[in-house]
Amino acid sequence: MKKRKLGNSGLEVSAIGFGCMGISFGYGHALDQQQGIDLIRAAVERGVTLFDTAEIYGPFTNEVLVGEALAPFRQQVTIATKFGFGIDRATGKPAGMDSRPAHIREVVGASLQRLKTDVIDLLYQHRVDPAVPIEDVAGAVKDLIKAGKVRHFGLSEPAAATIRRAHVVQPITAIQNEYSLWTRGPEHNGVLQACEELGIGFVPYSPLGKGFLTGAMNENTELDSNDFRKQLPRFTPEAMKANQALVDLLGRIANKKNAAPAQIAIAWLLAQKPWIVPIPGTTKLHRLEENLGSAAVELTAGDLAEIERAASSITVQGTRYPAQLEATTGR
Secondary structure, eight states: OOEEEOBTSOOEEESSOEEOHHHHSSBSSOOOHHHHHHHHHHHHHTTOOEEEOOTTTTTTHHHHHHHHHHGGGGGGOEEEEEEOEEEOTTTOOEEEEOOOHHHHHHHHHHHHHHTTOSOEEEEEESSOOTTSOHHHHHHHHHHHHHTTSEEEEEEESOOHHHHHHHHHHSOOOEEEOBOBTTBOHHHHSSHHHHHHHHTBEEOOBOTTGGGGGGTOOOTTOOOOTTBGGGGOGGGSHHHHHHHHHHHHHHHHHHHHHTOOHHHHHHHHHHHHOTTBOOOOOOSOHHHHHHHHGGGGOOOOHHHHHHHHHHHHTOOOOSOSSOHHHHTTSOO
16 A cells, blocks of 8 residues: 655555544444454555544444554554534534534543544544634644644644634644545635645545445435435435436546546545545445555546546536535635
């Protein structure tokens, strides 16, 4: 597995990481504990060193799974987790934003226990909390870094101006935003530019469009009732039918390269910047191996120009989130 550095931080990780959320949360069918542990350990055996989780996934159950799976390999992997939500203890549901410094300290203490570790390698604010100045958030994480409980600081789905303000207080190692061939906001909203200027790594989540860019879905796909994609405008039958053009484009390039559409989607991201590290998730070993094979797919300048030309003529149908979730991003 090739390695990449996340910006100027010195944190070196596998060129492709593993987003662990979907093993236990969000996509309908969850794996049982042992299956999840086996899959995460299979990723370690294949050279993956960046594993991403969050307290809100479950909540809590995903961190427990990741901690158990990675305990034997703790010194050779980078564990990323996130804070930023209040969680109603009675219902286990998110209860709004909460990035107050006291709450951050409390969350980190609990996450360390669940992850079976004494230090979190990369700690992200999951969403920017409009009620707490980002300088206070960065200051709280800076204190945790001084205390030896956290190594690196990150933000998920912030605005470019927020990145710049936080970075003054505590240098940011990584920004985790959605980015793929069908979600290209970071190219236009100043986030990738800020990362380049400040020497910050970029970790795209949902690099496969929450599964759609693999080509395994179409307008006839029936999602489980507890699959969160049922809430997303891009996963209506009409939108999936219209967006099939993007999958067809990936398929055409994949045929030329003797690769899978998913591999082209990830290879395209890797080709954008040397400090980009995608974190695809999966519950299947053969998909894990397919995803990791993307690092070996070489897209030429001609391939990239062809993808750009074709993609520019495709208008993606449907917003990526419903309005209330979209409102929590880009702050």
